[in-house]
Amino acid sequence: MMEKLKYTKFKTLLISSFICISIIPVVLLGLFIFHLSKQELIRQSEKQMWQNAENVSDILDEKLDYIEEFSLKINVDTRIYKIFQNLDTSDSMQLESASQEISKILLDYLPWNNTVYSTHIVTPYYQFGEKEKNYYPNYSFMGSKIQKAADEANGKLVWIPAYNYMDMFSIEDMPRDFLEYEHVFTAVRKLQLSRVESGHIEHLENKTDQMYLVVNFTEDNLNNMLKKYTKANSQILYYIMSEDGSVVGPYGENESKLFRNVTAADMGITENKGTVKYYGANNQEYIVTYSKSMVTGWYTLAMIPVNVFSKNIATDLTRAILILVTIEIILSVTTAVLISRKIGKKVYKPLHMIEKTGEGNFTARIVYDNRDEFAFFYKKLNEMNQNLQMLVHEKYEMMIQKRDTEIMSLNIQMNPHFLYNSLNIINWVCLKGEQENASKMLLDLSRMLQYTSQNGDVLVPLWEDLDWLKRYIGIMQKRYQDQFEVSMDIPEYLRSLEVPKLFLQPFVENAIVHGFKNYQDSGKIWISAEEEENDILFYVEDNGCGICEEDLKEVLNKERKSIGVRNTNKRIRMIYGEKYGVTISSQLEEGTVVTIRLPLKVNSKKQS
Structure with a gap:
């Protein structure tokens, strides 16, 4: 860990420190706010929930309060008393008729907006009331939890929580979809029917020992x-x-x-x-x-x-913390970057000077104020660069002299090579007896020799080199009895371009001497040029016999083959650098294409 920290960038360490210092207090504050907010939210929710629970209880009391009065009235209802007083429990027809009358009486006591699902008076021998709702099989009510709860209440109204109807009465053979509601809750009271007669209360004996008022409500x-x-x-x-x-x-x-x-x-x-x-x-x-x-x-x-409180608060608080942390990070990074840049400027001054020196500008110096804490350091760097400038200048001058010497040596090597070939051609013309042609060729040759020897310039205008090349081509056409044609397509705006002296001649010579050797058809040479970004590409193409792959590799590399071609390529690279030079592509029986890449100088661009 310490090793990684040792090599961490200063800016990264500064930003990390600012972020840690700013985030930790925000997180701690967030946790404290989370605790306080949670407690306050719980307190407010408790108050609201308690109010709601009390409201529900009040509504429940309001909706069910009449059941108490209703059940008491049934106990003293004269009509029901008479029905049971005169009832023959063995007569099914009489039981059915009594049930219908009792059903109407029960409904009369209920308010019009009641929430009752069904009402019954249940006895061991019959269920009176709404038979289509909550059917009780024989003896299933007796012995049930509802009946027992009513007995234990001693005549008081008992409320039975919601229950499964079929489970409560042990009903097994009834389809569950037979019942409209499977779950109900119930109010039940054990009845003791009585009436007031001549100022006396008379109780109905025997038939009312086990008589229960059952009022059912749905969970809806x-x-x-x-x-x-x-x-x-x-x-x-x-x-x-x-x-x-x-x-x-x-x-x-x-x-x-x-x-x-x-x-x-x-x-x-x-x-x-x-x-x-x-x-x-x-x-x-x-x-x-x-x-x-x-x-x-x-x-x-x-x-x-x-x-729930934790989730709600955590969501909002996390969002707020993230926003604050984001702001803190932005401010921290901005502050750290500004501080880092201020410190970096102190360091980048010498780095900038070193970079300029590396590019060859040995006059670069650091400008500083003597009050600057880095002034002594900057002074020593300036002195060092000044001494380095003197040493490099001496070394550079020696390298320039060496390069010029090598280029002149290559030119000297090429001139005798061309002279030897030209004299050889004129000799053939003389042997053939063509004195006028020989005289014309000697005149062109003398002007060509004057051009090559008049000065030691490395670079010459393109138009001068092309003029020399045309004279050379004329000599070669006479030598070979016009067995080949030469076509030139050079843009006019390139005429002032400075080029290495005689840079095209070796490739034209190779095309004539080697490309058309043993060639039966008429040979053709195309010389052209085109601009490519900041470079100029010259092309020398022929339709000669081509060069095999093995010989092609040796053209620019072997010391004793293609001296002029190799020397030209070497001269271009020495003058302009390794990016420039000669490339050759060739196909047997199809021809050869030589590409020469030179830089495009400012004074050679189109005047239009």
Whole structure:
């Protein structure tokens, strides 16, 4: 770790330090705000949830309060008393007729906007009331938990939490879709029918020993009451639960798992209203506010998982922290970069001078103020560069002299080579007896020799070199009796381009002497030039016999072959650098293409 830190860039270390210094306080502050916000959000939510739970309890009391009065009125109803007083329990027709009358009487006591699903008076021998709803098989009601709860209440109204109808009455052979509602909750009271006669209360004996008023409600009634609050905040769960932990509504598998084997007392619910924390059967912590119904004795619970507060706050706080961290990073990076640049400028001054010196500018110096803390360092660098300038200048002058000597040596080597070939050609013309041609050739040769020897310039204008080349071609055409043709296509604006002296001649000579050797057809040579970016490409093409691959490799490399070609390539590279020079491509029986690449000088560009 320390080794990596040792070689870390100064700017990187500076930026990292600023980022760490700025981010750590923001994260710590964020954690502190997270804790405070969570506690405040829980407190506000508890208050709202408690208010909602109390509202639900009040609504529940309001909707179910009339059941108490209704059940008491049934006990003293004269019509029902007379029906049972005169009832023959063995007569099925009479039982059916009594059931219809009792059904009407029960409905008369219920308000028009009631939420009751079905009402019955159940006895061991018959079920009176709405038979199409909540059918009780023979003797299934007697002995059920509902009947036992009514007996234990001693004539008081008892509220039974939601239950599965078929499980409660042990119904096995009935299709589940036979019932309109599978889950209901019930209010039940054991009846003791009586009437007031001549100022005396008369009780109906024998036939009313086991007579129960059963009022059933569907769970939809509760769900509709809770839906208003559930829609307002889907994260809060609302339940109605009895003291023994039975879920009244909404009833389902998830609810039964949530409150499995738990009573209200187990949850810490001991008062009429309040707030507790509860760990559900799913091992999740909940905040629970509750309110007790004065009618049913059930509790309305408003529950919310504690992690909801963490998630909500964490999401918003994370977003805020990310924004702050981003701003801090931007400011830190900006500050670090500015400081790094200021320090870097101190270092880049000598680096810039060294770079200029490396490019050959030995006059580069560092400009500085004597008050600068780096002034002594800059002074010593300037002195060192001055001494280096003197040494390099001496060395450079020696290299220039050496290069000029080598170029002149190559020119001297080429001139005798050309002279030897030209005299050889004139000798052949003389042997043939063509005196006029020989005289013309000698005149051209003398002017050509004057051109090659008049000065020691390395570079000459292109038009002078082309004029010399045309005289050379004229001599060669006379020698070979016009067995070849030469075509030139050189742009006019290149005429002033400075080129190495006689740089085209060796390639034209090779095409004539070697390319058309033993060639039966008329030979052709094309000399052209084109511009490519900042370079000029000259082409010497012929349709001669071509060069085989093995000989092609030796043309520019072997010391004793193609002296003029090799010397020209060497001269171009010495003058302009390795990027420039000669390339040759050839195909047997098709011809050869020589490409000469030279730089395009400013004074050679188009005047138009």
